[in-house]
Amino acid sequence: MNLKQLSKKIGLSQTTISRALGGYPEVSEATRKKVQLAAEQNNYRPNTRAKSLATGRAMAIGHVISFNSKKEVVNPIFSEFMSGASETYANNGYELILTIAHEEDESKIYSELKSKRSVDGIIVHGPRKGDSRLEQLQDVGLPFVVHGRVSGSELEYSWIDVDNQQSFKRATKFLIELGHERIALINGDETMDFASRRRAGYLHAFAEHGVPEDLSLMRSADLTEVYGYRSAMELLPLPNPPTAFVVSSYIVAIGVRRAIHEVGLKLGEDVSVITHDDELSYFSDNDDIPQFTATRSSVWLAGRRAAEMLLDIIQNPEKPPQTKLLKTKLTVGASTGPNRNVTLAAKRRAAGE
Amino acid sequence: MNLKQLSKKIGLSQTTISRALGGYPEVSEATRKKVQLAAEQNNYRPNTRAKSLATGRAMAIGHVISFNSKKEVVNPIFSEFMSGASETYANNGYELILTIAHEEDESKIYSELKSKRSVDGIIVHGPRKGDSRLEQLQDVGLPFVVHGRVSGSELEYSWIDVDNQQSFKRATKFLIELGHERIALINGDETMDFASRRRAGYLHAFAEHGVPEDLSLMRSADLTEVYGYRSAMELLPLPNPPTAFVVSSYIVAIGVRRAIHEVGLKLGEDVSVITHDDELSYFSDNDDIPQFTATRSSVWLAGRRAAEMLLDIIQNPEKPPQTKLLKTKLTVGASTGPNRNVTLAAKRRAAGE
DNA sequence: CAAATTTTTCAAAGCGCTTTGAAAATAGAT
DNA sequence: ATCTATTTTCAAAGCGCTTTGAAAAATTTG
Numbered sequence: 001m002n003l004k005q006l007s008k009k010i011g012l013s014q015t016t017i018s019r020a021l022g023g024y025p026e027v028s029e030a031t032r033k034k035v036q037l038a039a040e041q042n043n044y045r046p047n048t049r050a051k052s053l054a055t056g057r058a059m060a061i062g063h064v065i066s067f068n069s070k071k072e073v074v075n076p077i078f079s080e081f082m083s084g085a086s087e088t089y090a091n092n093g094y095e096l097i098l099t100i101a102h103e104e105d106e107s108k109i110y111s112e113l114k115s116k117r118s119v120d121g122i123i124v125h126g127p128r129k130g131d132s133r134l135e136q137l138q139d140v141g142l143p144f145v146v147h148g149r150v151s152g153s154e155l156e157y158s159w160i161d162v163d164n165q166q167s168f169k170r171a172t173k174f175l176i177e178l179g180h181e182r183i184a185l186i187n188g189d190e191t192m193d194f195a196s197r198r199r200a201g202y203l204h205a206f207a208e209h210g211v212p213e214d215l216s217l218m219r220s221a222d223l224t225e226v227y228g229y230r231s232a233m234e235l236l237p238l239p240n241p242p243t244a245f246v247v248s249s250y251i252v253a254i255g256v257r258r259a260i261h262e263v264g265l266k267l268g269e270d271v272s273v274i275t276h277d278d279e280l281s282y283f284s285d286n287d288d289i290p291q292f293t294a295t296r297s298s299v300w301l302a303g304r305r306a307a308e309m310l311l312d313i314i315q316n317p318e319k320p321p322q323t324k325l326l327k328t329k330l331t332v333g334a335s336t337g338p339n340r341n342v343t344l345a346a347k348r349r350a351a352g353e
Numbered sequence: 354m355n356l357k358q359l360s361k362k363i364g365l366s367q368t369t370i371s372r373a374l375g376g377y378p379e380v381s382e383a384t385r386k387k388v389q390l391a392a393e394q395n396n397y398r399p400n401t402r403a404k405s406l407a408t409g410r411a412m413a414i415g416h417v418i419s420f421n422s423k424k425e426v427v428n429p430i431f432s433e434f435m436s437g438a439s440e441t442y443a444n445n446g447y448e449l450i451l452t453i454a455h456e457e458d459e460s461k462i463y464s465e466l467k468s469k470r471s472v473d474g475i476i477v478h479g480p481r482k483g484d485s486r487l488e489q490l491q492d493v494g495l496p497f498v499v500h501g502r503v504s505g506s507e508l509e510y511s512w513i514d515v516d517n518q519q520s521f522k523r524a525t526k527f528l529i530e531l532g533h534e535r536i537a538l539i540n541g542d543e544t545m546d547f548a549s550r551r552r553a554g555y556l557h558a559f560a561e562h563g564v565p566e567d568l569s570l571m572r573s574a575d576l577t578e579v580y581g582y583r584s585a586m587e588l589l590p591l592p593n594p595p596t597a598f599v600v601s602s603y604i605v606a607i608g609v610r611r612a613i614h615e616v617g618l619k620l621g622e623d624v625s626v627i628t629h630d631d632e633l634s635y636f637s638d639n640d641d642i643p644q645f646t647a648t649r650s651s652v653w654l655a656g657r658r659a660a661e662m663l664l665d666i667i668q669n670p671e672k673p674p675q676t677k678l679l680k681t682k683l684t685v686g687a688s689t690g691p692n693r694n695v696t697l698a699a700k701r702r703a704a705g706e
Numbered sequence: 707c708a709a710a711t712t713t714t715t716c717a718a719a720g721c722g723c724t725t726t727g728a729a730a731a732t733a734g735a736t
Numbered sequence: 737a738t739c740t741a742t743t744t745t746c747a748a749a750g751c752g753c754t755t756t757g758a759a760a761a762a763t764t765t766g
Binding site: 002049051054 | 751754
């Protein structure tokens with residue numbers, strides 16, 4: 001069923017039907033009702049492709065996720081974020097076009113999406129430090145919103161981001177105030193922008209409290225459970241081990257917890273762990289007392305906001321770039337406690353080993 | 354830059370350019386080269402929307418993910434699967450349109466995607482037992498491939514699925530042959546088709562070996578870490594506790610492991626755990642000896658295959674439905690061992706508690 | 707009741723592409 | 737050189753919609 005057929009069927013011109021359905025005022029309420037009913041009954045909906053062609057708007061947003069080298073790492077954060085964005089799109093008649101591409105193809109993808117007129121705008125996921133994609137996108141002339149920021153960049157662009165630096169500073173301070181001084185940082189890959197900001201926040205806390213920092217307590221890699229486990233397994237048996245960990249994701253914290261248990265220490269008593277938690281619904285724990293003390297921020301909500309921002313930018317191209325910095329909330333769970341200085345070495349000594 | 358402009362620029366008709374770029378034989382190699390070069394230089398690519406309108410094919414595949422009630426659970430499996438599918442789409446000039454919808458809106462989504470002509474086919478994610486979506490889709494007349502199956506259904510439809518039953522039967526047998534008899538099942542939500550098949554496989558193994566089954570050792574819920582933890586925490590302190598667990602996902606197994614540690618037992622020695630592992634790259638552990646004994650199956654690959662299948666169906670609508678059953682491989686890790694009958698109760702007794 | 711307004715509806719053009727059917731150019735045969 | 741067969745190119749129609757500018761109908765006014 002297309003416009004022409006419907007038009008013939010109900011004896012009204014295509015123009016009138018289009019206007020009635022589009023909510024234009026140049027049509028009486030009586031005919032609008034009539035048209036809406038007929039459209040409903042005949043299951044008529046405008047062909048999106050024809051509509052796009054006629055209006056020049058694709059009515060679609062591109063989400064480009066890139067992976068680098070080795071494995072096709074599709075971070076669960078992305079799907080959570082898209083789920084949030086998706087709600088906004090659905091409410092505004094937009095479609096979400098997902099592209100998963102190798103990092104080195106990414107700039108080609110952008111210019112293709114532009115020249116093929118497949119999308120009206122783009123969400124950039126997972127920006128790296130000094131990421132060149134922003135320049136590319138600006139050259140290409142496609143509206144975009146970045147989930148995250150790019151530190152080095154001089155460009156004016158729209159973004160939405162968690163206040164990673166502030167968040168990790170606060171988390172680290174929290175531990176320092178509990179008496180911890182040997183605090184490990186199990187960070188994400190620090191070529192990623194978010195991770196470098198987190199490290200900066202962590203270091204700031206040390207500086208402010210005059211606590212000496214120790215490079216050997218900092219790790220940086222992709223955020224997997226095994227990475228958390230291995231890092232902690234390396235650090236805990238040291239002669240002067242960390243008494244606390246600041247961790248960049250929930251899944252990594254789980255690995256750290258495994259290591260803590262494995263060496264016979266108790267989480268939240270012998271060793272404290274504070275983690276960033278993106279509140280992925282998939283991992284959500286609804287415990288009364290959350291397992292981990294965490295800095296929380298809803299990725300789902302960030303997705304929704306990012307989408308709203310992008311649609312606004314598309315509709316008002318003359319506006320200056322928009323930005324939104326999301327604060328995290330620090331929720332105290334069972335994984336942190338005062339520094340008792342109960343290290344593995346001390347324990348062993350006590351046990352007379 | 355559009356066809357008309359390019360046509361004017363290089364002095365060839367739109368027809369010729371379209372044919373040259375489309376790889377049709379009615380154009381000499383010389384002009385084809387010339388056209389390709391010009392298209393390249395002018396960064397010309399056909400407008401997808403116009404192309405779709407002209408050809409009647411959307412050149413897009415819809416992935417519809419539904420969530421039910423409570424939280425917007427976007428399973429990481431979906432993104433991994435889409436990542437695989439995405440590769441196929443990219444190679445064939447298709448776009449991936451992602452829709453995340455509330456369960457009850459889903460049938461409306463299908464008929465919309467159809468009547469709006471946004472997609473040429475659909476991938477159905479996460480089918481439930483007796484899922485009504487298949488009938489809806491068949492009524493709507495949109496080609497589709499299901500990731501998973503629907504047990505109750507009489508319909509002929511295309512699907513790709515892991516052999517869940519066989520897989521869980523094998524896993525359970527593996528444990529039985531190690532001497533375990535009290536084997537807990539920490540399954541997914543059994544309204545989901547995959548979970549009900551897994552339970553069937555688990556029960557089959559018991560039946561075949563004449564081992565009595567115990568309903569109180571079976572759990573069914575959404576696959577979260579906390580669910581695994583709580584289930585194991587309930588089961589392990591029982592007077593006659595399980596000595597082994599069959600678990601439906603890696604993340605749940607992590608929760609089970611936490612509980613095992615917490616009650617002071619050793620994984621792989623006191624208690625065995627075997628889990629299904631969807632080989633999500635995000636969780637991948639590259640240990641020499643994997644942490645968990647697991648039945649493995651690559652979701653990424655399943656995504657690729659599903660997409661290939663769907664494109665084939667779209668191109669050859671006359672073909673009968675296709676199906677593909679993926680076998681899992683059982684890889685032995687450090688989480689399983691012979692039944693030593695070392696239960697928590699026994700340990701406590703030994704410790705004189 | 708006719709003229710002037712306002713409201714409602716419409717025919718036709720155009721969005722950028724593919725594709726049909728025809729024409730022009732080239733090659734091959736006589 | 738002429739005629740036929742083949743290759744190469746093209747003009748024009750059509751895909752299903754929106755939107756402009758005009759016409760028809762309904763309403764208000766003198």
